[in-house]
Amino acid sequence: MPIFDAVSGYLPQGPGWLPTWQLIVAVTAALNTVSNLTSLTFSRRLYNNAVTSVNPLQARTFAIWTLTSAVVRFYAAYNIHNKLIYDIALFTYLFAFFHFGSEILIYRTAKIAAPVLSPVIVSTSSLIWMLTQYNFYVKA
DSSP: OHHHHHHHTTSOOSSSSHHHHHHHHHHHHHHHHHHHHHOSHHHHHHTTTOGGGOOHHHHHHHHHHHHHHHHHHHHHHHOTTOHHHHHHHHHHHHHHHHHHHHHHHTSOSSOSSHHHHHHHHHHHHHHHHHHHTHHHHOOO
């Protein structure tokens, strides 16, 4: 497969699938950043119970928060054995979990639907994966 051969040298070389997962989530977050910087559509779909509260400033702020998480996860993909980077990446998922959970359960700005379920599922599964594999990847 010539395309895979061309790309494989740029993929994380760490063991297991977690480094690749970190890269996939980072790239997805970077693309999400672009969509939030250029349009209110995604943020309005995400905060579907408070559409009138979604304005250009809120969307740009969310975009920068998402970009920050993407950068941390990108570094984690390529430095999966570094305890500091691993821990910070783990915290990005914890923050996302608490953010989206509170928006659904406490503030009620989001109702359970596909756009908000995606980050909830990604953050939850990533948290569990990273916590259960901590000793495998982090060599303290």
